[in-house]
Amino acid sequence: MKTFLNLLYKDFLLLIRDKAGLLLLFAMPLALVLIMTSMQDGIINVVTNTEVSLLLINDDKDSIGNAIEKELSQSTVFNTVNGRELNPFMTEDDLRHNISKGKYLVGIYIPDSITQTYILHFTHKIEKAMMGCNNTNNADSFLINVYLDPAIKPSVHSALMSNIREFMMKVQNQFTLKMYSDIIMKISGHTIQNLDLSQTQSLKVNEKIAEKANEETYRPNAVQHNVPAWTLFAIFFIVVSFSGNTIKEREDGSFDRLMTMPCSFAKYLSSKMLLYVFVCILQFLMVLAMGVCLFPLLGLDVFEINGHFFRMFLVVFCAACAAIGFGTAISTIASSQQQAAIFGSVSVVIMAAIGGIWIPTFAMPDIFKFLSNISPLNWGMEASYGIIMRDYSLLEVLPQCVYLLLFALFCFGTAVIYKKIKIN
Amino acid sequence: MKSVLTVENVIKRYKHSDKNALNYLNLIVNEGDIYGFLGPNGAGKSTTIKILSGLISYDEGCINIMGKNIKEHREQLKKSIGIVPQDIAVFPSLTAYENLRIFGSIYGIEKKALKERIDCLLTMFGLDDNKKRKIEHYSGGMKRRINLIIGILHKPSFLLLDEPTVGIDVQSKSLIIENLRKLNQEGTTILYTSHDMNEAQNFCTKVGIIDEGAIIAEGSPLDLITRSTAYSNLESVYLHLIGKSLRA
Numbered sequence: 001m002k003t004f005l006n007l008l009y010k011d012f013l014l015l016i017r018d019k020a021g022l023l024l025l026f027a028m029p030l031a032l033v034l035i036m037t038s039m040q041d042g043i044i045n046v047v048t049n050t051e052v053s054l055l056l057i058n059d060d061k062d063s064i065g066n067a068i069e070k071e072l073s074q075s076t077v078f079n080t081v082n083g084r085e086l087n088p089f090m091t092e093d094d095l096r097h098n099i100s101k102g103k104y105l106v107g108i109y110i111p112d113s114i115t116q117t118y119i120l121h122f123t124h125k126i127e128k129a130m131m132g133c134n135n136t137n138n139a140d141s142f143l144i145n146v147y148l149d150p151a152i153k154p155s156v157h158s159a160l161m162s163n164i165r166e167f168m169m170k171v172q173n174q175f176t177l178k179m180y181s182d183i184i185m186k187i188s189g190h191t192i193q194n195l196d197l198s199q200t201q202s203l204k205v206n207e208k209i210a211e212k213a214n215e216e217t218y219r220p221n222a223v224q225h226n227v228p229a230w231t232l233f234a235i236f237f238i239v240v241s242f243s244g245n246t247i248k249e250r251e252d253g254s255f256d257r258l259m260t261m262p263c264s265f266a267k268y269l270s271s272k273m274l275l276y277v278f279v280c281i282l283q284f285l286m287v288l289a290m291g292v293c294l295f296p297l298l299g300l301d302v303f304e305i306n307g308h309f310f311r312m313f314l315v316v317f318c319a320a321c322a323a324i325g326f327g328t329a330i331s332t333i334a335s336s337q338q339q340a341a342i343f344g345s346v347s348v349v350i351m352a353a354i355g356g357i358w359i360p361t362f363a364m365p366d367i368f369k370f371l372s373n374i375s376p377l378n379w380g381m382e383a384s385y386g387i388i389m390r391d392y393s394l395l396e397v398l399p400q401c402v403y404l405l406l407f408a409l410f411c412f413g414t415a416v417i418y419k420k421i422k423i424n
Numbered sequence: 425m426k427s428v429l430t431v432e433n434v435i436k437r438y439k440h441s442d443k444n445a446l447n448y449l450n451l452i453v454n455e456g457d458i459y460g461f462l463g464p465n466g467a468g469k470s471t472t473i474k475i476l477s478g479l480i481s482y483d484e485g486c487i488n489i490m491g492k493n494i495k496e497h498r499e500q501l502k503k504s505i506g507i508v509p510q511d512i513a514v515f516p517s518l519t520a521y522e523n524l525r526i527f528g529s530i531y532g533i534e535k536k537a538l539k540e541r542i543d544c545l546l547t548m549f550g551l552d553d554n555k556k557r558k559i560e561h562y563s564g565g566m567k568r569r570i571n572l573i574i575g576i577l578h579k580p581s582f583l584l585l586d587e588p589t590v591g592i593d594v595q596s597k598s599l600i601i602e603n604l605r606k607l608n609q610e611g612t613t614i615l616y617t618s619h620d621m622n623e624a625q626n627f628c629t630k631v632g633i634i635d636e637g638a639i640i641a642e643g644s645p646l647d648l649i650t651r652s653t654a655y656s657n658l659e660s661v662y663l664h665l666i667g668k669s670l671r672a
Contacts, residue, residue, distance in 0.1 A: 006529040008513065017517040019557075253513030257574070260477040260507045261530045262499065 003263055007271035014245065017276070029234030029283050030290055033226055034298075040222035041300055052160065056105040057083040057095050062115030067171045068108070068144070077163050078106070088398040093143065099147040106160060107147035115144050122179055124363065144168065151234050156214040183304030225303040227291045227310075227385035229357045232377050235280045235319050242276050242327035243340040251337065265419060275323050281313075288312075308387045309321045311394055315387065318404035325411030327374075349377045379403045428582050428613040429453040429476070430576035434485030436471055436637075445471045446482065447505035447637035453582075455628075460645075462621070464584075464666055468637040469617045473586050476615075477507050478540075503531065506580030506612075510587045512567045515639060520551060520570050523559060524577060531578035533616040538577075540654045545573045546602055565596030572600060576607060583607070589623065601627055621659035623650075625643075631658070633665055641665055 015021065057066040072080045081104070083090040092196060094108045099107040121142075146164055148157060249255040258268055291303025305312055327344070334340035352358070354368055355377030361369055372378040383400035386392030431451040437444050446468050453459045474480045474488065478498045489501050514523050521542065528538040537625050546552045546603045549569040554562065559570060572588055585604070589597045601623065608614055618624050622633055625645045630644040641648060641661070648661045655661045 002532065003530050006526055010526045013522060014515060126465055233539055249515075253509050253511035256477075256479055257507065257509060257513035257527075258530065259479060260502065260505070261527070262502045262532060263530050264499075307547070421496075 004267050005272055006332055007258075007263065007268060008275060011272050011275045015279070018245070021245070024237065024367060025234075025241055025279055026283065026286060028237070029230055031185050032230040032233065033287050033290060034294075036230060037222050037226040037295070037300055038298070040226065052106060053104045054080045054108065055083050055095055055098055056080055056081060056110075057090060057092065058106050059109045059112040060114045062113075064115040064118060064171060064175055065110040067174060068167065068305075071167050071171055072108070075167070079195070096147050099149055100360070102151060104229050105149045105152065106164070108164070109145040111143065111145075114144070117319045118142055118175070119179070122176070126179075126183055137288045143257050150151040204387070221236075223291060223295060223299050223303050224388050225360070227287055227303045228388065229381060231287045231316070232355075232380040233321055233348070233352050233357050234283050235316065235380075236323045236326070236377060237345070237352065238276055238280060238283075238320075238323050239327035239330055239344040239348060240341055242324060242336050243331035243334065243344050244274070246272065246327075246331035247334060247337045247340050265416075269328060269415075273328070275326050276327070277317070277320045278407055280323065281316060284313075284316040304388070305390070306388060308391075311387045311392070311397055312384065314394070314401060315383040315397060315404075318401040318408075321408040322376045322380075322404040322411075325408030325415075328415045329411040332418050348377075351377050354378070356381050376404055379407075425454040427452050428455050428457070428490055430486075430488045432486045434475070434487060435452065436468075436480075436482045445635050446475075449634070449638055451484070451632060451639060453613060453615055455613055456608070456610050456629075458627060458629045460624040460631035461615055461617045461634065462619075462624055462662060463617075463629055468508075470586065470636060471637075472634075473507075473509075473584055473615075474616065475660065476584055477505075478502065504579070504581045506569070506575040506578065506583040508572050508575035508583070508585045508588050509600060511555070512559075512571050514559050514567070514570060514626045517558060519556050519558055520546070520562070521555040523570065524573060528577045529572045533578055541577060541579075541609035545577065549573055550599060565592040568592050568596060569600065572574065572604075576612070580612060583612050583614045585614060586598050587617055588617065589618070589620065597623070621657070621662055625658035633662060635666055 054072060056069060058069050060066075069080075069082070069267070072078055083095055083098075087094065095107045095109055098104055146161070148160065152160070246255075249258075255268070259265065288303065291374070292305075296302045326347075330340050330344050330347075334343060352375075354364075354371045355361075355375035356372055357377055361372045361378065361381075364372065379400040383392070383397040386397055386400075429451065431449055434446050434449045435444050436446040449468065449472065451461075451472075461469055469486075471480070475482050476489070476494070478494065478501075482497070490504060492501055494501060515526070520525070524542045525538065528542065529535075533541065542555075543552070543630075546555050549572070551566060551569055551573075554566065559567060562570065568588065568591075571599065572585075575583060575585070583604075589600055592600075604614065605618075605627070616624075616628065628645060630642070631646050632639045632650065634640070643651075645658050648653045649657060650663070652664075657665065
């Protein structure tokens with residue numbers, strides 16, 4: 001026990017004297033979680049909040065043009081700027097130029113006389129219909145040009161176009177209904193008071209999340225993905241520091257010296273493991289504290305662990321064991337620090353990629369969905385999602401925890417067997 | 425005289441080599457000896473030291489230290505043997521005192537006794553003023569001295585030294601040799617490797633010259649020198665036996 005405590009003290013001193021290593025262990029996960037969450041939250045805001053800058057030129061200046069302008073200015077999705085207020089002589093070309101330069105995300109040009117053309121066309125169609133003639137020409141359209149920033153992402157593009165089309169449909173419906181009511185009034189002599197069916201959405205889509213029967217349920221957001229994802233990434237990235245330090249001791253001869261003393265390989269390894277498990281837990285607690293205390297101050301969603309701290313702690317502990325097991329195997333097999341650093345970092349990045357740290361596994365092609373099952377980071381992510389969003393019980397996260405511990409055992413076993421072969 | 429180390433017909437083969445690294449090596453180091461284990465690069469010196477340290481195993485033969493077989497009593501023997509490797513095997517980011525405290529504690533030395541021993545050795549080797557400095561800021565000679573102190577912290581009965589004075593200045597070398605002699609007088613048996621024939625001639629009570637994994641000559645330096653009138657010193661004996669051609 002005394003030897004073990006001395007080794008632990010030695011590893012602790014070595015860790016705290018390694019300033020660059022400490023920065024990698026503690027600053028990196030905090031920075032990753034903060035940057036990734038802010039970025040992803042920002043992208044979501046572009047689609048859902050009043051962050052989309054829109055430049056509008058309304059050359060119609062009549063009912064349809066004014067209705068579109070009014071709807072857009074009242075919208076919570078777009079921050080609408082009237083082009084003519086900026087420059088009374090702004091043309092459609094100027095608008096397109098502004099969008100292509102990235103000054104605005106969206107530009108809408110409403111051409112001159114679109115209302116008059118639409119009224120003429122619509123009245124003509126109704127009259128023909130009432131006279132019993134067939135409306136054969138169904139391809140009538142009135143173009144309102146929408147310009148989008150060329151650098152816009154496909155996912156944002158779809159969401160924006162969907163929003164704009166929805167606005168156009170709303171305006172068109174309002175206008176069409178108004179015309180219908182005018183015609184009915186002419187025919188019947190009755191006035192239809194304030195008929196605005198467009199505001200009445202009878203067929204509603206009620207969106208619900210399939211969660212367990214629990215009052216306190218949550219929808220996944222950038223915070224709830226990134227906090228566990230990057231904590232797990234940082235935990236596994238510890239293999240670089242762990243294997244680096246272990247190989248450094250082997251290269252400078254201090255490991256061999258310890259092995260010539262009354263100190264077994266098991267004691268040597270277990271002191272290191274205990275210290276690094278503690279580091280992993282500290283990483284988790286720091287990221288958790290940031291998610292709970294700092295995120296709300298930065299305008300991000302608070303990280304809700306939903307009262308399941310100990311379940312999450314168990315997952316972190318098992319992930320830490322798996323990471324350190326992996327680090328032990330790498331440090332035993334690799335012949336130099338560079339080899340361990342390259343193999344360790346690349347393998348963790350690959351495991352993170354297929355494990356759903358960057359892209360959720362459901363968005364992956366089938367082959368990668370299948371491959372994700374072999375990534376320890378995916379086991380950790382599944383367990384974390386389960387706890388945070390699906391209200392998993394201890395029993396339900398147990399399989400993932402067991403996989404992580406089995407992975408750790410497999411790695412330790414490999415290291416010990418390799419070591420024995422090397423000595424003999 | 426009681427033998428501290430007996431090596432009998434030891435063979436060691438490395439996987440990717442055709443030749444045996446140790447080829448029926450026989451060696452006896454008696455109590456109180458300062459045994460100089462001399463030989464060219466690749467002769468088998470480091471392999472022997474590694475086997476005696478328990479870092480690698482051997483294939484055939486028998487090795488006893490203080491009458492105990494090293495394969496069977498490895499853990500028990502670790503407490504009685506001191507090892508000073510050729511590399512500066514310390515933790516560079518820790519201070520000299522921290523290094524000595526950690527290594528001494530692993531040997532199981534009690535806290536108070538360890539502190540006294542550390543202070544005594546630091547003074548003895550002229551490092552007392554620098555005990556709170558990190559090793560990474562030490563000079564080459566200071567590093568060698570701290571490397572040696574770690575090996576003798578627990579007052580070993582048998583000390584293995586792998587080129588303890590390589591690459592250091594005359595003053596540090598002289599201080600190390602002087603203190604090793606004192607240690608020997610206090611009862612520590614020493615097995616020492618070196619390429620410095622002059623140092624070995626003056627320091628050792630007995631030398632063994634190894635080549636191609638086997639001892640080719642053994643005796644006191646004086647005994648070896650007086651075997652032929654052609655020999656003027658240990659270096660000339662060595663060159664005559666080993667030859668002047670370069671080794672691996």
